[in-house]
Amino acid sequence: MRSEPAEAHPVLIVGGGFSGVMTAAHLAARDIPVVLVDGSGRLGRGVAYSTRDPVHLLNVTTSKMSAWPDQPNHFARWCGDEEGLDFAERRAFGRYLGEQLAAAPGVKAIDAMAVDARRQGEGWEVILSDGQIIAASALILAQGNQPPTPFPGSAGLPPELFVNNPWSETAHAGVERVAAEGSDVLILGTGLTMVDTVLSLVAAGHEGRITALSRRGLIPRGHVHPPSAPAPVAxxxxxxxxxxxxxxxxxxxxxxxxxxxxxxxxxxxxxxxxxxxxxxxxxxxxxxxxxxxxxxxHRIAPQVAEQLRALVAAGRLEIVAGRVGKMEADGGTLRVPIARRDGRDTVREVGVAFNCTGPLGDIRRTADPLLRSLLDQGAVRTDDFAMGLEVDDHSRAGEQLWALGPLTKGRYWEIVAVPDIRHQAEAVAADVQKELLIHV
Ligand SMILES: Cc1cc2nc3c(=O)[nH]c(=O)nc-3n(C[C@H](O)[C@H](O)[C@H](O)COP(=O)(O)OP(=O)(O)OC[C@H]3O[C@@H](n4cnc5c(N)ncnc54)[C@H](O)[C@@H]3O)c2cc1C
Structure with missing residues (x-):
């Protein structure tokens, strides 16, 4: 019996965040059937835009956030922001993205994780966590950043006292608990995730002291309103x-x-x-x-920058350059020695510490079974820095296999935000279409 030709099968996309949704939408616009797989409960929004917190704002204006490269004001218009100068809520962008997915014909969304994939003829056979096996003409990896590995020295600490993944339900519960208790908080990392965590704490009514620590103590700068005049260069x-x-x-x-x-x-x-x-x-x-x-x-909205400034001025938030020493749990408290860069070493006793040092930096340590399997099979290779996967100029990672978004940082570096990924999503869809036509 002859098996069906690969091009008769849909294209399978792993990951239902911005990268996966917009690649699916571009393929659908080309009449190519798509299966979109994401078992995280965030399908159609992804990590960044599934926040429930209205205080989490986009870090660029609505005019920069269109999902469609050829319609720059699409999102601003969706928001009713004629000038395009607002910093909208991230959860609103999640709704917008969900609408782009709902409007894409021929996309079948499946609520499951992809756990393995094998070459099958000219296409792929993808195994899902619910036991389904799906034959695909092409495989697209849009899996975003990998969750952080446990912070060094955090092994053995109670997970409610040391929260390793700031995007988890444990993190959400930690915010609610310390807000109710009024206990102090330590945040490891002083970047955008720290900013999100501080905003969530304040919105939840937390009134304790927050210490945010990183090696250099640098925090994101703010945008200004109105925006500074552009100064383009060739x-x-x-x-x-x-x-x-x-x-x-x-x-x-x-x-x-x-x-x-x-x-x-x-x-x-x-x-x-x-x-x-x-x-x-x-x-x-x-x-x-x-x-x-x-x-x-990667700057923050002007109103957020002002809120941080006010918290620092009021002594509620301290930004520290330094390192933590050996952390110890004592009942409901975490005791953390801090070696400060300015020599004024100190100890903090906090109700919770959040690891906001960023996503996994070394893809070889990923816990994702699909990526593990593809790496082990040699179907994909890491980039020179092992930040993500090696891809060519067309974001191809292997045979009938593409990757996009943060997984392709090694090749493009600036490929983590919407204004960059939207072009990549369109280009990948065009390349997949070209490849499938060759095989018809
Ligand atoms: C908190 C935050 C705020 C941001 N704010 C902005 C902003 O204001 N403006 C901007 O331009 N950019 C912003 N970004 C950056 C940017 O928009 C995102 O990084 C970008 O959306 C990446 O999307 P993605 O789809 O590649 O990844 P993600 O959104 O991470 O989506 C990947 C999805 O794939 C799923 N997945 C992974 N592995 C599997 C598997 N094996 N099987 C099934 N599903 C899987 C994950 O669960 C996840 O749902 C922000 C990023 C973050 C984290």
């Missing part, structure tokens, strides 16, 4: 290939046009700039420059 004006020259150039330009305009002007060129840095320079960027780049590039 790619050939930007020094390429050498990090120090690029950094010096950026500092000089920031002094003239302001850091916001200088950093934003690099946005359209970010993939080219990253790809022209030799591997050693890319490593140097990640080791030394990344924290500075992140806080200037």
């Amino acid at each position: 790619l050939d004006e930007v020094p390429l290939g050498n990090l120090l020259s690029l950094w010096r150039w950026l500092r000089r330009r920031s002094a003239t046009v302001g850091f916001r305009a200088a950093v934003d002007a690099l946005r359209p060129h970010s993939h080219a700039i990253w790809q022209r840095l030799p591997e050693g320079e890319q490593r140097r960027f990640m080791r030394h420059a990344r924290p500075w780049w992140d806080v200037h590039r």
Whole structure:
């Protein structure tokens, strides 16, 4: 008996966040049947946009958040924000994204995790956590960031006192509990996830003291309202290939046009700039420059920046540069020694500590069974830094296999936010269509 040709099967996408939903929508627009698989309970919204907290705002204005590359004001119009200058709630963006999925014809959504995949003829056979086996003409990995590994020294601490995953239900319960108790809080990490956690604590009525700690104590800068005037540059004006020259150039330009305009002007060129840095320079960027780049590039809404400033001024929030020592649980309290960079070492006794140091940095340590299996089979390879998967210029990770979003950071670096991923989703859909036509 002949098996059905692969192109008779749907394209299977793993991951129902922004990357997966928009790739599905672009494929559907090309009349290609799609199965979209996500068993996290966040299908159609993903991690960023499934927050229940109205205080969690988008970190760019509505004018920058259209899901559709060819309709830049699509989201702003959806919000009724004619000027496109508002910082909308992230959960509103989740509803918007859900609507794009609902409007996409021919997408079958399945509430299950993909746990394994094997090459089958010219396509793939994908095994789901509910036991289903689905034959697919192509496989697209849109799995987002991997959850963080346990913070060093947190093993053995009660999970309600040390919360390793800030996106989990345990984190939500921790916020509610310390808000009711009024106990102090420690946040490890001072980036965007710290900001989210502080906002959730304040919204829940927490009145204790919050200490946020990272090695350098750098926090995200705020946007300004109205936005600073853009100062576009052409790619050939930007020094390429050498990090120090690029950094010096950026500092000089920031002094003239302001850091916001200088950093934003690099946005359209970010993939080219990253790809022209030799591997050693890319490593140097990640080791030394990344924290500075992140806080200037990934900024927060002006009202959020003002709220943080006010909390710091009131002594409710302290941002500390330093490291934690050996943490110990004592009843309902966590005792944490802190070695501060300024030498004023201290000890904090807190009702909960949240690990907000960011997602898993080394894909080889992923606990996701599908990724583990694909790596073990040699069907995919890690990128040079093992941040994610090696992909080519078309985001192909293997035979009839594509990856997008944060999994492709090694190739593109700036590929974690909507304005970048929306183009990638469209390009991947076009490439999949081309590939499937070859096989008809
Ligand atoms: C808190 C936060 C706020 C952000 N705010 C903004 C913002 O304001 N503006 C902006 O442009 N960008 C923002 N971003 C960045 C950006 O939009 C997201 O990183 C982007 O949406 C990535 O989407 P994704 O679909 O690739 O990943 P995710 O949203 O992480 O979705 C991946 C999905 O795949 C599922 N999955 C993983 N493995 C499997 C498996 N084996 N089987 C089935 N399902 C699986 C996961 O459970 C998850 O639901 C934010 C990110 C975060 C985390």
